[in-house]
Each structure stands twice: as structure tokens, then as C-alpha cells.
Amino acid sequence: xxxxxxxxxxxxxxxxxxxxxxxxxxxxxxxxxxxxxxxxxxxxxxxxxxxxxxxxxxxxxxxxxxxxxxxxxxxxxxxxxxxxxxxxxxxxxxxxxxxxxxxxxxxxxxxxxxxxxxxxxxxxxxxxxxxxxxxxxxxxxxxxxxxxxxxxxxxxxxxxxxxxxxxxxxxxxxxxxxxxxxxxxxxxxxxxxxxxxxxxxxxxxxxxxxxxxxxxxxxxxxxxxxxxxxxxxxxxxxxxxxxxxxxxxxxxxxxxxxxxxxxxxxxxxxxxxxxxxxxxxxxx
Amino acid sequence: xxxxxxxxxxxxxxxxxxxxxxxxxxxxxxxxxxxxxxxxxxxxxxxxxxxxxxxxxxxxxxxxxxxxxxxxxxxxxxxxxxxxxxxxxxxxxxxxxxxxxxxxxxxxxxxxxxxxxxxxxxxxxxxxxxxxxxxxxxxxxxxxxxxxxxxxxxxxxxxxxxxxxxxxxxxxxxxxxxxxxxxxxxxxxxxxxxxxxxxxxxxxxxxxxxxxxxxxxxxxxxxxxxxxxxxxxxxxxxxxxxxxxxxxxxxxxxxxxxxxxxxxxxxxxxxxxxxxxxxxxxxxxxxxxxxxxxxxxxxxxxxxxxxxxxxxxxxxxxxxxxxxxxxxxxxxxxxxxxxxxxxxxxxx
Numbered sequence: 166x167x168x169x170x171x172x173x174x175x176x177x178x179x180x181x182x183x184x185x186x187x188x189x190x191x192x193x194x195x196x197x198x199x200x201x202x203x204x205x206x207x208x209x210x211x212x213x214x215x216x217x218x219x220x221x222x223x224x225x226x227x228x229x230x231x232x233x234x235x236x237x238x239x240x241x242x243x244x245x246x247x248x249x250x251x252x253x254x255x256x257x258x259x260x261x262x263x264x265x266x267x268x269x270x271x272x273x274x275x276x277x278x279x280x281x282x283x284x285x286x287x288x289x290x291x292x293x294x295x296x297x298x299x300x301x302x303x304x305x306x307x308x309x310x311x312x313x314x315x316x317x318x319x320x321x322x323x324x325x326x327x328x329x330x331x332x333x334x335x336x337x338x339x340x341x342x343x344x345x346x347x348x349x350x351x352x353x354x355x356x357x358x359x360x361x362x363x364x365x366x367x368x369x370x371x372x373x374x375x376x377x378x379x380x381x382x383x384x385x386x387x388x389x390x391x392x393x394x395x396x397x398x399x400x401x402x403x404x405x406x407x408x409x410x411x412x413x414x415x416x417x418x419x420x421x422x423x424x425x426x427x428x429x430x431x432x433x434x435x436x437x438x439x440x441x442x443x444x445x446x447x448x449x
Numbered sequence: 450x451x452x453x454x455x456x457x458x459x460x461x462x463x464x465x466x467x468x469x470x471x472x473x474x475x476x477x478x479x480x481x482x483x484x485x486x487x488x489x490x491x492x493x494x495x496x497x498x499x500x501x502x503x504x505x506x507x508x509x510x511x512x513x514x515x516x517x518x519x520x521x522x523x524x525x526x527x528x529x530x531x532x533x534x535x536x537x538x539x540x541x542x543x544x545x546x547x548x549x550x551x552x553x554x555x556x557x558x559x560x561x562x563x564x565x566x567x568x569x570x571x572x573x574x575x576x577x578x579x580x581x582x583x584x585x586x587x588x589x590x591x592x593x594x595x596x597x598x599x600x601x602x603x604x605x606x607x608x609x610x611x612x613x614x615x616x617x618x619x620x621x622x623x624x625x626x627x628x629x630x631x632x633x634x635x636x637x638x639x640x641x642x643x644x645x646x647x648x649x650x651x652x653x654x655x656x657x658x659x660x661x662x663x664x665x666x667x668x669x670x671x672x673x674x675x676x677x678x679x680x681x682x683x684x685x686x687x688x689x690x691x692x693x694x695x696x697x698x699x700x701x702x703x704x705x706x707x708x709x710x711x712x713x714x715x716x717x718x719x720x721x722x723x724x725x726x727x728x729x730x731x732x733x734x735x736x737x738x739x740x741x742x743x744x745x746x747x748x749x750x751x752x753x754x755x756x757x758x759x760x761x762x763x764x765x766x767x768x769x770x771x772x773x774x775x776x777x778x779x780x781x782x783x784x785x786x787x788x789x790x791x792x793x794x795x796x797x
Binding site: 240241242261262263266267271272274278279280281282283284286287290291292294295296297298299300301304305311312314315316319323335336337338354358 | 617620621624625626628629631632634635636638639640641642643644645646647650653657699758760761762763764766767770
């Protein structure tokens with residue numbers, strides 16, 4: 166992860182969106198000309214952007230701009246009609262979601278999707294990739310390695326549950342949690358899988374202000390640990406505080422990229438998303 | 450031996466056999482969420498293959514069947530289980546790759562009807578509608594067992610096999626593999642997003658469950674000495690579903706209780722009641738209705754079953770992992786991680 170990969174000049178988008186892309190940064194994730202139509206509706210229409218490595222990037226845009234569809238395509242749970250997706254240097258376009266996950270890209274869902282019948286601790290224990298104990302052969306013939314891996318995972322999961330304040334509910338079934346706890350569990354579970362890139366689909370939606378602070382803190386911690394984050398977010402205060410880089414999506418296209426302060430000066434972005442009133446309030 | 454004991458040991462046999470069958474369906478449906486409505490077709494294939502490999506060559510027996518290798522117990526049983534697992538691989542590739550939930554269930558039930566029609570009408574395979582008979586009872590000649598003494602003997606053999614298979618199944622369901630199965634059951638998209646190959650895991654679950662179906666079926670034909678298509682009408686699958694729903698989906702002890710309540714008491718005990726004069730099949734029909742009513746009452750008042758699935762407690766996990774680690778310089782797991790102060794009011 167530390168070695169610097171030069172960007173491929175041929176894959177630069179032809180029409181560079183307004184605002185400056187941090188050209189110094191290495192992109193951890195890049196998509197070029199993504200297209201996805203649902204029966205004639207072009208949900209994603211040529212979206213092209215870079216997600217710089219080890220930074221927090223916000224994906225913003227009006228409702229129906231195709232943000233969740235982009236996240237679904239990037240994580241492999243939906244196939245795109247055309248376009249390419251690169252994870253580092255690897256072309257991962259239209260790979261199965263489990264393959265993309267194994268390459269280190271983890272996602273959360275807009276509406277928390279906990280594994281309801283499993284306990285909170287088990288939700289985390291599912292996450293580590295390619296556990297020895299997931300092979301039938303190992304379960305019966307290499308119980309030692311299964312147990313060692315399991316022990317490491319349990320220790321790490323308990324530590325994470327402590328960090329995320331879920332230790333007290335570790336033995337509860339996940340479906341019994343409150344909305345805020347489910348949000349935390351969703352992030353903790355993705356972190357348990359040791360991601361290189363984390364796609365968070367509205368991690369702050371429906372969450373009270375104090376918890377927003379906490380979740381923001383967790384995301385900053387992840388960045389400090391070297392994780393690249395792409396988050397769909399509507400709360401511009403959060404975007405302002407924690408995001409290094411912003412991608413604005415409108416009608417399935419990349420409208421602009423850059424820092425939020427720069428985007429506020431962009432008429433198109435203001436018209437499509439920020440709005441005059443919000444803009445006036447947040448810049449005051 | 451009195452007739453009462455004959456009945457009792459027959460019931461004991463079915464208790465253990467349906468316990469095995471319930472474990473097989475439970476890993477598919479209860480653990481992995483595959484609504485396998487073709488389950489009893491797998492049981493029948495296991496029974497037929499077990500029977501056909503243990504029977505001598507079909508020439509001169511008055512029956513028509515394939516194989517006929519004269520393989521003794523328990524190797525014939527194993528072959529039955531393996532054949533059923535292979536069928537599961539085939540069906541999984543046809544159905545599981547593309548289909549989910551209701552659609553999968555419909556295709557599976559159609560597959561079981563196709564299998565039924567083939568076995569019922571294609572005589573050279575397993576003797577058509579007459580089915581296989583005169584399947585040699587295991588160890589009967591070696592141990593000089595009579596018809597009466599064979600029944601308690603084989604009920605005990607089935608009990609031992611059921612115990613062994615319970616042990617194996619517990620290992621699987623408690624392992625990380627079992628946890629992945631349950632994750633897929635709860636939300637397969639989340640499991641895939643966590644890097645789990647959903648199809649591969651479902652395939653594993655189908656194969657394991659079908660092996661259990663095959664063994665359970667093989668034991669039936671060894672116990673009864675015969676099997677014909679009327680014994681495995683597609684509706685039989687629902688009796689196994691009733692066993693696991695009543696007993697408790699996802700709990701192996703519950704499956705034994707379900708087998709006792711549904712299979713032993715409701716299905717088989719009533720078969721030994723004297724027929725009502727003038728209405729020879731009335732008891733059978735009342736029985737079917739009773740199972741339906743029982744299932745509805747259970748789903749209404751105790752949907753989790755008599756012995757529900759228990760969430761695995763961290764303390765048990767830690768104790769287990771810690772205990773085995775002792776003496777190998779492994780530090781015990783620290784559980785008492787302090788919680789972050791919950792000052793935002795949203796969390797209890």
C-alpha cells in the first residue's frame with residue numbers, strides 16, 4: 166500500500182470535471198464512464214472519478230443522483246452496463262461482490278443490514294476474510310489452526326466492540342439493537358474485515374448529533390490507520406469537518422470534484438445540490 | 450418378544466431416523482436458509498441406492514434395478530449418502546446459481562416431482578412403482594437375528610449412527626463455517642459484501658444436508674427391507690419441515706424433540722391404532738389434519754419451536770478457546786473491555 170503507483174495517463178477522463186482533482190494523490194479506487202440504466206432511466210450516466218488513497222472522500226449529490234447505485238456498482242452488488250472500475254491497478258469491473266470484498270473493498274448499507282439472528286459478536290466474527298474454519302476439511306482435520314484463528318478473531322472483535330461502545334450488547338441478537346447501535350455495528354463489522362477501502366453509504370443518516378460526532382471520530386481514526394474512505398453523505402457540516410475531498414454527482418454524472426469550500430463557489434454545484442439558502446447558512 | 454416391544458422399537462427407530470433427516474434439512478433450511486422442498490426425494494434416492502448396491506445382481510430376482518453389487522452394511526449406506534450428495538451438487542448447479550427463496554423452492558419442488566415420475570415409471574432404474582424389496586437386513590444372518598430381534602437391534606444401530614451424526618453436525622454448526630451459513634440465511638447480500646462466496650457455501654450446505662438425507666433414507670430401506678414410490682410422496686418433505694419447525698429451527702436438541710413429537714407420536718404412533726370399522730383410512734386423515742393443526746398452533750404461539758436456537762454467548766466462546774489454549778503459552782482472552790461512555794442518549 167505504501168508504494169506510489171503512477172496514474173495511467175490514458176485513463177484520464179476526456180472531459181475533466183470542474184474543480185481540481187488532487188493530482189498528487191494516488192487513487193485507491195477509480196471509475197471511468199460508469200453507466201447503469203434501469204429500464205430506460207439512466208441512474209448512472211458516465212460517472213468518472215478518483216478516490217484518493219488514504220483520504221476521506223465524500224460523494225454528495227441530490228436525491229436520485231445515483232450515489233447508492235454507484236456504491237452498489239463499485240462494491241459489485243450490481244453490474245454496470247458499461248464503464249470500468251479500478252481498485253489500485255486491478256480492473257475489477259463487474260466482479261462478484263465477494264471477490265471485490267476479498268480484494269479489500271468493504272461497504273456498508275444505507276439502511277443498516279445487520280445479520281439479525283446472529284449475536285453482535287458473531288456479526289463481527291463473520292467478517293474476517295477466508296477463515297480457516299470456513300473449510301469443512303479444517304473443521305475436522307485441522308482443529309488447531311481453526312481454534313487459533315478463532316481466538317485471534319474473538320480477541321480482535323471484543324476489542325473493536327469496546328472501541329465502538331457495543332461491548333455491553335455483545336451477546337444480544339443484532340436485530341434487538343437500536344438504530345444507532347445498528348449503524349455502529351455495521352461500521353464495526355466492515356472494519357473487522359480489515360478493509361483497504363471502505364464505502365460508507367450514509368453512515369450518519371438518522372443518527373443524533375452526539376453520535377454523528379462519534380461516528381465522525383471513528384472515520385478519522387480509520388483514516389489514521391491507513392484506510393481509504395468513500396462516504397455518501399448529506400450532512401455538509403460532517404463533510405466540511407472530516408472529508409478531504411468531495412465528488413458531486415448529479416443525474417448520474419460527475420458534476421464536480423474538489424474541496425467543499427471550492428465547490429461552494431461553483432454555480433452549477435450550488436444550483437444542483439447545495440442550494441442558495443443552505444449555502445448562505447453554511448458559509449456564514 | 451411381545452408385540453408391544455415390536456411397536457416400541459419401531460418408534461425408537463423412527464425417532465432416531467427422523468432426527469438424522471431433520472439435522473440434514475435443518476442445515477439447509479434452518480442454518481443456510483435454503484427452502485429445500487425436494488428434501489424427501491433426496492431421502493428416497495439415498496434409500497434406493499443403499500438398497501440397490503446391497504442387493505445381488507438383478508438377474509433372476511424378479512426385480513429390475515441398476516447396480517446390484519451385493520455390498521454389505523454399512524458401506525452400502527455410505528454409498529447411498531454419497532450418491533445423494535452428488536445429486537445435490539447437480540441440483541445446486543441447476544438451481545442455486547441463479548435462484549433465491551420462493552423461486553428456488555418452486556424449482557426444487559418441481560425437481561422432486563420429476564425425480565418421482567422417473568423412479569415411478571422407469572422400471573429398469575429402481576423397479577418402478579413396485580419399488581425395491583427383499584433388501585437384505587444388515588447382520589441378520591451373521592448374528593442369527595429373527596424378524597423380531599432385528600428390530601431392537603437395528604433401532605440401536607440407528608441410535609448409534611444418529612449420535613455420531615449429531616456429533617459431526619454440532620462440530621459443523623458451531624464452526625466458523627456454520628456461522629457463515631447463518632450469515633447467508635440472515636442476509637446473503639451482506640455475506641457477499643463481507644467476502645463470502647454465497648453459492649459455494651450454499652453448495653456445501655446442500656451437500657452436507659443431502660448426505661444426511663441419504664443416510665436417513667438408507668436406514669429406512671434397511672429397516673423395512675423395501676421401499677416403493679408410495680412411501681415418498683412429495684408431501685413427506687413437509688413432515689420433516691414440521692419436525693424442525695416444531696422442535697426448533699437451528700437447534701440440534703430441538704430437532705430430536707421435534708422428531709419425538711411429530712414423527713414418533715403423531716405420524717407413527719397413530720399407525721398402530723386399530724382402524725375405525727368401516728373407515729379404514731380415517732385415522733390416517735385425522736392424523737394429517739392433526740399435524741397441520743399442531744403446526745399452526747406452534748407457529749402461532751411458539752414460532753421459535755419447543756427448543757429454540759440459542760445465541761452463542763461470548764463467555765462460552767471465550768471459555769472454550771481459553772481452555773484449549775492453556776499450557777501453550779497462550780494468554781487468556783480479555784473480555785472485560787470497558788465500554789465507551791454512552792453519553793449521546795441514543796444507546797441504552
